[in-house]
Amino acid sequence: METRNRIGTDIACAGIWIVFTCGPGLITIIHFTKLDRHLVWPLLSLAFVAVVEAGLTSSIVLETKSSAQAILGGGGLGLIFPVVGAYLLQKFVVDFENWSLVPDALVICFPSAIGGALAGWIQWRFNRSWLRPKL
Amino acid sequence: MRALRYLASSIVWGTLTSGCLLLFPGLTWEDVWLLLFLFFAGLVEAGLLWSFAAQAESHAQAIKAGTLLGLLMPIICGLLLANDLGGGFEAQMLIGAGLALSVPNALGGAIVGWIQGRSVAEAQKTDVHSEGYVKRI
Numbered sequence: 001m002e003t004r005n006r007i008g009t010d011i012a013c014a015g016i017w018i019v020f021t022c023g024p025g026l027i028t029i030i031h032f033t034k035l036d037r038h039l040v041w042p043l044l045s046l047a048f049v050a051v052v053e054a055g056l057t058s059s060i061v062l063e064t065k066s067s068a069q070a071i072l073g074g075g076g077l078g079l080i081f082p083v084v085g086a087y088l089l090q091k092f093v094v095d096f097e098n099w100s101l102v103p104d105a106l107v108i109c110f111p112s113a114i115g116g117a118l119a120g121w122i123q124w125r126f127n128r129s130w131l132r133p134k135l
Numbered sequence: 136m137r138a139l140r141y142l143a144s145s146i147v148w149g150t151l152t153s154g155c156l157l158l159f160p161g162l163t164w165e166d167v168w169l170l171l172f173l174f175f176a177g178l179v180e181a182g183l184l185w186s187f188a189a190q191a192e193s194h195a196q197a198i199k200a201g202t203l204l205g206l207l208m209p210i211i212c213g214l215l216l217a218n219d220l221g222g223g224f225e226a227q228m229l230i231g232a233g234l235a236l237s238v239p240n241a242l243g244g245a246i247v248g249w250i251q252g253r254s255v256a257e258a259q260k261t262d263v264h265s266e267g268y269v270k271r272i
Contacts, residue, residue, distance in 0.1 A: 059189075
């Protein structure tokens with residue numbers, strides 16, 4: 001039962017993060033361009049990044065002692081992770097010069113930080129209620 | 136102590152994954168970014184495994200989780216990246232690279248799973264001892 005609850009919380013966190021990370025991108029695409037079959041891959045990549053970030057937040061929140069720390073951890077991760085990842089990716093994929101990843105990551109990192117803060121808060125709340133009966 | 140374990144495990148994972156590239160001749164200074172990227176990936180994977188290892192009930196489970204994570208991550212990333220870049224011939228090479236990297240990465244994952252599983256087992260042992268101490272009081 002505990003494991004099922006934990007998985008449910010992780011899925012909820014990943015879902016929230018996906019909405020905050022992919023949502024602005026999807027809205028921009030719908031507003032400025034036409035929906036294309038090939039656009040599903042960048043959105044899938046963003047969703048994968050959000051799932052990884054939610055997993056990382058779960059690890060960070062295990063080590064935090066207050067809700068503020070958990071929110072800060074999730075928010076900080078959401079802010080830094082896309083920028084660092086995009087910078088390193090841009091540097092090593094030098095052949096694809098037209099692929100401007102870093103500016104896109106700088107735009108996405110703000111909604112991602114909000115999603116991260118929310119995910120951190122949810123994880124912390126779950127951890128608190130999960131650990132209390134054991135104490 | 137736990138932070139040190141995490142640092143050690145991420146260094147092990149990053150070194151094993153990026154270290155296998157150093158075996159190939161003809162590496163240039165530009166490839167340092169690729170090595171840094173792989174090191175960053177090791178750091179992220181070690182962080183992800185931390186919560187898996189904390190929930191694992193035995194050492195073997197933590198090792199299995201690490202191996203599976205190490206095997207799947209490069210394959211999924213290579214597939215997504217290749218399709219993001221348009222799916223051309225050069226981009227398709229990334230799928231092959233992901234498949235090739237998944238083997239040393241899975242090895243790194245198994246070692247890191249063992250390190251983190253040990254850390255979690257030690258923490259649980261300490262908890263059990265402190266619980267017993269409280270009951271005696």
